[in-house]
Amino acid sequence: MFKIQELFGKSPFKPLHEHMIKVKDCVDQLPLLKDAFLAGDHEKIKSVFEAICKLEHKADLVKQEIRNQLPKSYFLPVDRADIFNFLNAQDAIADSIEDVAVLISMRKTTVHDGLKENFAVLFDRVIETCNKAFEVLGEINDLAETGFGGFEASMVSEWIEKVCEAEWRADKAQMNLSIKVFEFEDKISPVTILLLDKIIVRLGKIANSAETAADMIRTMLVKR
């Protein structure tokens, strides 16, 4: 006898939302990391780093689960490839945060007082971009509910514009900070400069990934 339940696969959208919440947990550690880094509180940096590693791992587990439960025979309301690209972009946010935490915790670096303000601005802009992106990513369930169209979709499209704007501001903050770092090149050791530059680039990558993830949502909306 036929069992109707065999027709229904597990929808990927709720797990994608779960994954987003895990990634958001990582982003919520960024203000703590910023404060500890700028204050040069190495104990605190270590504890935040450990927290981020744990959270990133949790996000990874959800990611693997989603990947495993989407066989090719599944018929989905959006491209299977779009879902994977979106998942990768969303996961890259957490990955880059972990990278930043690794770089900050691997060496006892003190930030020159003249750079602190710019660093704080860059951190804030990156966090802002992520939070703006989460507003979009958090709508994935409602988008699935409406079949990725209509009022909900146009509303989300507007929000995606705001993410792009925020990312652009983060980019600017990143550039300003890089310029500033080289202004202080006589006062800071070359090794520190090397490390700071790496941290700055990675911070920028967090915002980039957030924008890419939001952009992948747009791909789902356009292809209908």
Place this chain on the structure above:
Amino acid sequence: MSEIQLLVLFATAVAFYAAVNIGGNDVSNAMGIVVASKALTYKQAVIVAAVFEFCGAFFVGAHVTETVRSGMLDMKYFEGDPNAVIYGMTAALVGTAVWLRIATQFGWPVSTTHSIVGAVVGFGIVARGFHVVNWTKIISIVSSWLVSPLAGGVAAFFIFTFLRSYILEANEPFKRTKAAAPYLVFSVVFIVALSMFYKGLKNLNLDLSAHMSLLIAAGIGLLAALLTAILIKHYYGNVVDEKTNINYQRVENIFKYMQIITACYIAFAHGANDVANAIGPLAAVLAVAKTGEVSMKVPIPAWLLALGGGGIVIGLILLGRKVIETIGKKITEIVPSRGFSAEFATATTVLVCSKMGLPISTTHTIVGAVIGVGFARGMGALDLRVIREIVSSWFITLPATIIFTIAAYKGIVFFMVR
């Protein structure tokens, strides 16, 4: 008691067993979706299904029963040898029961409807030869197996596309839901009432004209719509949509309630079509045993429809609850607006086929309808491997039931004509 009388008793028992099986297994596929979207609890689903399966079987079941009884074989070839019909139709019931038992054991997705059609053909072939089979009828039945899932799919696609574009994509979806609900309720109630009253009440010795049934059905539909409007105004009158961050949960909540109505609808349609699988062959056996003639046109007795309906209800109560419960737990992904669309489309397709006397598979129609909703971007994830399984079950069921029925026929003849 003569041997023939014993055989008739045996056929009645097997037919009842078949009805119990239909109630235990097939109904759960229809009710599982309702339970899965939490519109009804298991218990409520069983009660709703029991009432409406019985109504469908009793009021509309005669059409398909007629097809199974005398539509697929040219009965004039059996004149002068009425016992052959009794042996053959009993063999068809036995062949179907054995085949379904085996298929269930191996978990094959075969349909009771397809099995009984194969079995009756098998009886015709073994008793008289290929020429007694009314092949044009068989072709129209078999093509309806292909058409019904497609029709269900297309209907579900359009119903859900309408719900999506009118309600879900609007900037005030809740307001739209409240506006649309009475119309949706009207259409369901109207169709069910119409199919019940038009040619359905003959069993109660009440035959309404087409105009009269249309009028009464419209009246009942309007009443239901009015009641819906009043209830919505009472419970949700002051609830309005948010400007941003729309609450779709509330929209789905209303569909949850409306799904109760489509659940009744689908149970009704299923009863109307599937009761024939159990009592169609028995109807032939009884008519021949009673009159001693083959080509006498006797109407399907009302008590026989009641027996089939009763068997379905007993199976549902004894075995169905557990199956429905399992399905409800396994399917976690169905949203009420989608369930509503798929059920509405399925029930309508099955009911139309029932009125046309076409025995089709309700389950396969549901599968078609759910995929139709998927094509309208309504489903999270559908596993399309199921389609392959269903299509292969089409090819295996006919030959298998033909063979089992031939064996059963040979066995019965061996014992009876010793």
